[in-house]
Amino acid sequence: MEDLGQFLLYSAIAVGKGALVTIVVTVASLLLGFVLAVPLSIGRTYGNRPIQFLIQLYEGFFRGTPHIVTLFIFYFGLRHVGELFGNPAFQIAIPPFPAAVLALGITSSAYQSLIFRSSIQAISRDQYNAARSLGMGRWQAILTIVFVQALRLSIPGLTNEATIVLKDSPITYLVAIPEMLTQARGIIDSAMGKVFFEVLIPVSLIYFGLFVLSNKLFEMLDEKLKIPGFELERR
Amino acid sequence: MGSENILTVKDLVKEFGDNRVLDKISFTVKRGEVVVIIGPSGTGKSTLLRCINSLTPPDEGRVWLDDREITDKHSNINQIRQDIGFVFQHFALFNHLSALGNVEVGLYKVKKMTREAARKKAIEELTRVGLQDHMEKFPAELSGGQQQRVGIARSLAMDPKIMMFDEPTSALDPELTGEVLTVMKDLAQAGMTMVVVSHEIGFARAVADRIVFMEEGNIVEDGPPEEILKNAKKARTREFLHKITELYGE
Numbered sequence: 001m002e003d004l005g006q007f008l009l010y011s012a013i014a015v016g017k018g019a020l021v022t023i024v025v026t027v028a029s030l031l032l033g034f035v036l037a038v039p040l041s042i043g044r045t046y047g048n049r050p051i052q053f054l055i056q057l058y059e060g061f062f063r064g065t066p067h068i069v070t071l072f073i074f075y076f077g078l079r080h081v082g083e084l085f086g087n088p089a090f091q092i093a094i095p096p097f098p099a100a101v102l103a104l105g106i107t108s109s110a111y112q113s114l115i116f117r118s119s120i121q122a123i124s125r126d127q128y129n130a131a132r133s134l135g136m137g138r139w140q141a142i143l144t145i146v147f148v149q150a151l152r153l154s155i156p157g158l159t160n161e162a163t164i165v166l167k168d169s170p171i172t173y174l175v176a177i178p179e180m181l182t183q184a185r186g187i188i189d190s191a192m193g194k195v196f197f198e199v200l201i202p203v204s205l206i207y208f209g210l211f212v213l214s215n216k217l218f219e220m221l222d223e224k225l226k227i228p229g230f231e232l233e234r235r
Numbered sequence: 236m237g238s239e240n241i242l243t244v245k246d247l248v249k250e251f252g253d254n255r256v257l258d259k260i261s262f263t264v265k266r267g268e269v270v271v272i273i274g275p276s277g278t279g280k281s282t283l284l285r286c287i288n289s290l291t292p293p294d295e296g297r298v299w300l301d302d303r304e305i306t307d308k309h310s311n312i313n314q315i316r317q318d319i320g321f322v323f324q325h326f327a328l329f330n331h332l333s334a335l336g337n338v339e340v341g342l343y344k345v346k347k348m349t350r351e352a353a354r355k356k357a358i359e360e361l362t363r364v365g366l367q368d369h370m371e372k373f374p375a376e377l378s379g380g381q382q383q384r385v386g387i388a389r390s391l392a393m394d395p396k397i398m399m400f401d402e403p404t405s406a407l408d409p410e411l412t413g414e415v416l417t418v419m420k421d422l423a424q425a426g427m428t429m430v431v432v433s434h435e436i437g438f439a440r441a442v443a444d445r446i447v448f449m450e451e452g453n454i455v456e457d458g459p460p461e462e463i464l465k466n467a468k469k470a471r472t473r474e475f476l477h478k479i480t481e482l483y484g485e
Contacts, residue, residue: 126327129290130386134341134393135317144344149331227331229375 011187011199018183019206025100025179026166026210032105033112033165040109041116041150042142055113062110068171071103075175100172108165115157119150152225159218163211180206241266241397241428242287247296249282256282257293258452264397269429271439271460274449275475280432281324283449284399287430288319300396317345320390320398325406326382328374334361334385335370338392346393360388364418380411384418391422398422400431434479440464448472 044055062070074094082090094102123146131141170181184203188196242264249257256279264270272280285291287298289305289312298305305315329337335357342353361370364384374382383403390398400419404412416438423429423442433439439446439460446463448456456463456472467473 123330124325124327126323126325127329129285130321130323130327130329130389132313133288133290133316133319133321134389135313135345136341137313140344144340145329149329152331227375228373230330230373 007191014183014187015180015199015203015206018178018180018203019210021177021179022166022169022207023210025097025104025169025172025177026162028101029104029108029165029169030162032101033108033161036106036109037112037116038147040113041120042147044113044117045120046138046142059110059113062107063114067103067107067168068174070107071100071171071175074103075099096172096175096177100175100177104165104168104172107168108161111161111164112154112158115154115161116147116150119153119157120146122153123149152227155218155222155225159215159222162214162218166210166214167207239265241301242430243297243299244283244287245297245299247283247286247298248294249279249286249291250294256452257286257296259296260452260454261296262447262454262457264428264430267426267428268444269423269431269442270445270447271443272430272432272447272449273434273436273439273475273479274455278449279452280449281401284321284401284430284432287399288316288321290321313345317341317393318396320387320393320395322383322386322390322398322400322403324402326374326379326386328382328385328389330374333371333373334366334377334381334388337374337385338389341389341393356392357388360392361385363391364388365414378411379407380414383407383411383415387415387418387422397428397430400429400433402432402434404433404435434482436464436476436480448475450475 040055040058043051044059047055075096078092078094078099080088081092082088127149128141128146131145132138136144169179172179173182173185176182180203184199187199240263244263245261247257247260248255260279260283262270272283274280282291286293286296287305289298293306296306300315300318303315304310305312329340332340335354338357338360339350339353342348342356343350346353348356358367358370361367364387366381366384366388369377369381372381374385377385383406387398387403403419404415407415412435416435419429419431419438420442431438431443443460445457446460447454448463448467448469450471455469456467463472464476467476
């Protein structure tokens, strides 16, 4: 029985650490995605044809390929990139954590770019024209008038994207990021298959708890940034 | 350019695909003059206003504000636009900013005034259009007439040399139209140079120095209100005026 207590304590700590890593991976990927998606969505809306085309290609590639393939490209693929040019000594070795955040973040940027783009298009062209008629430059009008409002409209879409990235984060298990699923697997292995649901069910519940938490945070943001009179009142 | 003409438009052409919306339009506006442009829908009145400050860049032709050429690629368009107030048919207020925010944003972002000075000036302009009690409200909390008055105050705050109005009252019901027209009349009396696209014949009669009748991208007639309204030379002008007086009253 002493062993069981030890085992439970060890397991709880491991899962707790894993949960923290899951949160860090998710938040870092979302932030990277956000930082990339802002210029992407603006370029896709206001850029010239070639720029729009390149961004469309980028979005299409990262949305259209399995995220796990993207992860493998960043982690394994880049180590072998030299072989493509007959120079096996040349390799780009990205450690697991940055590779995981790059893969999830870049993938997320493709989705977030689309979220922002639809919001940008929801802001009337007249508001942009009005800003220009006051003498604002192109970028000033886009950023201070159009994009701030687009961000506000993007909150529901971002809420969704955040939960998707959260639930995609377990694929980083495959490059040995010590996130929650990796920890769960470790516990199952160390118990030599005697526990299974005992580990997976709590882990699922923690994922669900994080989902609820993230939804709640975005809901609070949504409420805080409400524009008076502009949206339906909450009942 | 003679110093009397504040705005000079020469041979302006704009095409959307095969549709020639402006067909070599030329006209001038004198300092302090109020010009009302009338004409059937789709004859290029709004396009003309937008081409004047290059919100829609014209295909051909030239436009000068005083001696600065707006259509010259080398002029600083953002600089010149500060001197051309523009009032939109559907108000085009910035929805995320209060009435005050709408009026002051151009002052600190474009004119680089301090926040305090911008606020002071914005309060003055909103008071001028009778909105001193609604300054903290957001566009969605204001009536159409109030929104349009914020739009006018926003333009006026930049101290423009000329004001353009693109059908400023056509999205408003008659009661709200009145409050906007009153503001515009006051503005005209204060000596502001104005180019107004509108169907408000009563306003044109009372305030305009000139009425311009446009059709199919051309200026058909141009003269003082009494001449155009009573003795239009062209049958087409008379027919149009007859129709809109039936619709909008005298």
